[in-house]
Amino acid sequence: MTKRNLSILLAALFVTIGAAVAGSGRMNSEIPAPPAIGATIDEFTLPDVDGQARELKSIKGKNGTVLIFISVQCPVSNAYNERMEKLAADYKPRGISVIGINANASDDAAAVKAHAAEKGLTFQILKDPGNKVADKLGATRTPEAYFLDSNNKLLYHGRIDNSQNPSAIESNDLRQAIDSALNGKPIEKTEAKAFGCSIKRA
Amino acid sequence: MRLMRTILLTALLALAVSFAVPAQKRRSSRIAKPAVAKSNVEPISTEGLKALVSQQRDKPLLVNFWATWCDPCRDEFPDLVKIDNEYRPKSLDFVTVSLDEVKDIKTQVPQFLAQMKASMPAYLLDAKDPEPAINAIDTKWQGDLPATFLFSDKGVLIYKHFGRVNTAELREQIQKLVKE
Numbered sequence: 001m002t003k004r005n006l007s008i009l010l011a012a013l014f015v016t017i018g019a020a021v022a023g024s025g026r027m028n029s030e031i032p033a034p035p036a037i038g039a040t041i042d043e044f045t046l047p048d049v050d051g052q053a054r055e056l057k058s059i060k061g062k063n064g065t066v067l068i069f070i071s072v073q074c075p076v077s078n079a080y081n082e083r084m085e086k087l088a089a090d091y092k093p094r095g096i097s098v099i100g101i102n103a104n105a106s107d108d109a110a111a112v113k114a115h116a117a118e119k120g121l122t123f124q125i126l127k128d129p130g131n132k133v134a135d136k137l138g139a140t141r142t143p144e145a146y147f148l149d150s151n152n153k154l155l156y157h158g159r160i161d162n163s164q165n166p167s168a169i170e171s172n173d174l175r176q177a178i179d180s181a182l183n184g185k186p187i188e189k190t191e192a193k194a195f196g197c198s199i200k201r202a
Numbered sequence: 203m204r205l206m207r208t209i210l211l212t213a214l215l216a217l218a219v220s221f222a223v224p225a226q227k228r229r230s231s232r233i234a235k236p237a238v239a240k241s242n243v244e245p246i247s248t249e250g251l252k253a254l255v256s257q258q259r260d261k262p263l264l265v266n267f268w269a270t271w272c273d274p275c276r277d278e279f280p281d282l283v284k285i286d287n288e289y290r291p292k293s294l295d296f297v298t299v300s301l302d303e304v305k306d307i308k309t310q311v312p313q314f315l316a317q318m319k320a321s322m323p324a325y326l327l328d329a330k331d332p333e334p335a336i337n338a339i340d341t342k343w344q345g346d347l348p349a350t351f352l353f354s355d356k357g358v359l360i361y362k363h364f365g366r367v368n369t370a371e372l373r374e375q376i377q378k379l380v381k382e
Contacts, residue, residue, distance in 0.1 A: 033342070075271040140364065141346035159345075162331045164305065170330060193333045193345045195301045197272060199363050 005099070008014040031201075034138030037190040041152045044133050046101070046126040049113035056099075059084055063095030064149050064181060066174070068160070069134060070100045070125070071142040072107040074114040074197035078166040080143050081119045087160075087175070088123035094182055103134035104142075105202040122136055131201045141196030145174050147181070155181055159194035243311050245304065246325040248335045254297070254325075255339060256357040261295050262379040263353040266367075267337070269301040270310050274366040275348040279318045281369045282350075285376070286322045293380045300326040301347065354379060 035041065045055045056065070068084060071077040088098035100123060102112045109127045114124055128134055137146055147156035156177035161169045173192040180187045246254070255265060266282055268275035282298070289298045298320070300311045307326045315324055329335050336345045340362060343349060352361040352375055361375040 034344075073273075140344045144344070159333075162333070168330060193336045193343075195267075195269070195332050195336070195345045195347055198346045198348070199273060 011130075031140055032135060032138050034113070035136075035154055037154055037157065039154050041146070041148055041154055042136065046128055046133060047109070049109050049116065049125055049127060051109060054124070054126055058154075059099060060148070060150070061091075061095050061097030062150060063154075064096045064097075064147060064155070064178065066091075066096060066178070067137070067146040067148070068098065068100050069139045069142050069144045069199060070102055071104050071197055071199075072102065072111050073104075074142045076164055076196045077142040078119070080160055081121060082145070083119055083160060083166070083190060085123065091178060095097070096178060096182070098123045098138070101128050101133060102126070103128035103131045103139065104200040105131075106200045129202070134199055139199060141198055143196060147174065147177050149181060152200070155187055156190050158192040159196075162192075162194065164194075207238045212323065243300065243307050243315070243324045243326050245307060248327075248329045248338060251299065251325075251327065251335055255351070255353055255359075258357055259295060259355050261293060262355055262360070262376065263357075264289075264294055264296040264372075264376070265351045265353070266296075267301060267339075267347055267351075268296045268298060268347045269347055270306065270314050271302070272347045278348055278366045279314075279320065281367060283318055283320050285369065285372065286320070287371075289376055289380070290322060294376060296322045298322060298324050299325070300324065301332070302326060304328050352379070354378065369371040 043056050045053050047055050059065075066087070070080075070084070084098065084100070091098065098119065100116075102125060107115075112127060114123075133139075139146075143160055145156070145158065145160055147152060149155055155173060158173065160174045162171040162173070163169050171189075171192070173189055176189065177187045184187060221255075255263065268279070275308065282296075286296050290363070298315075300306075302311050304326065311324070311326060327335055332345065336343055339349075339351055342358060343362070346364050346365065348364075350363045350367050350372065351359060352372070354360050360379060361372075363372065
């Protein structure tokens with residue numbers, strides 16, 4: 001082996017190692033804070049899993065919209081697949097649209113599509129390349145939910161409920177927020193937190 | 203010469219592949235089937251966590267929140283073990299808090315820590331509702347993992363980092379406190 005060939009091989013190896021080590025992307029400390037409850041969320045357009053552009057205004061519910069940042073690989077997000085699907089089915093007749101957003105740089109559109117088919121997720125899922133919407137909403141983890149009224153006013157932000165384990169749910173925060181809004185009552189808890197996987201930003 | 207070239211190429215290829223395989227795929231080989239391990243992981247309540255971070259001590263306190271299901275948490279752990287070896291117990295207290303389920307306290311949590319040769323005190327949060335624990339540490343923290351916090355000897359939060367730790371930055375912050 002010539003010295004030149006060896007140099008090329010070593011250079012390629014270091015690039016591979018560098019890419020693997022640096023794969024975590026932008027640090028979450030640099031992400032803007034989420035909008036305040038009551039703030040109006042700007043309209044946005046994102047591609048669906050087939051690459052077709054979808055405007056929020058064309059897919060939102062007439063009584064409100066739930067945006068949930070989701071992931072293909074995150075075990076916490078996956079623990080909520082059935083619950084998210086049921087949420088979409090339960091509230092669709094009441095004019096609430098559930099939209100999943102995948103902002104992970106590590107999940108490409110094909111993987112997101114295959115994952116949705118495998119897990120039986122039938123609600124609309126959008127891809128957020130470059131994390132533009134995740135940045136606007138200050139989203140940091142999966143799953144993380146935002147409930148907007150019909151005018152895109154943010155009514156609730158945070159967890160779906162208090163536990164990844166369905167048998168340990170004690171506080172169904174997202175559903176309570178939606179029910180209160182639909183019944184014209186004040187939302188008791190407008191923000192709630194839980195642990196989740198960091199969004200893997202580009 | 204040809205044999206040497208083959209050996210060298212094979213070794214380099216194996217090394218490259220080992221780095222390129224995503225952590226998610228590596229997990230299955232790193233966590234063996236759940237077996238009961240000797241657990242040195244203690245459960246900690248939200249109140250216990252509050253007391254831990256707010257009490258006065260003779261050294262700064264570094265706290266890392268992680269879980270076995272969190273890939274970047276697993277990936278950063280060797281760096282944390284190095285920092286632990288450098289600074290604790292002489293000039294720093296360092297504890298880890300796992301957000302795995304309580305049922306994992308004697309299986310996959312200690313197994314992973316043993317694999318990492320991690321000897322710092324290890325806790326697992328035992329709380330039905332995670333929100334009070336998150337807010338007890340930092341009200342601006344949304345709960346994304348991994349998360350690392352550095353408290354002064356007076357229990358004041360000095361530095362925080364969400365996502366995979368930046369070791370150079372963390373060392374700099376620790377050094378500042380250690381010098382004071």
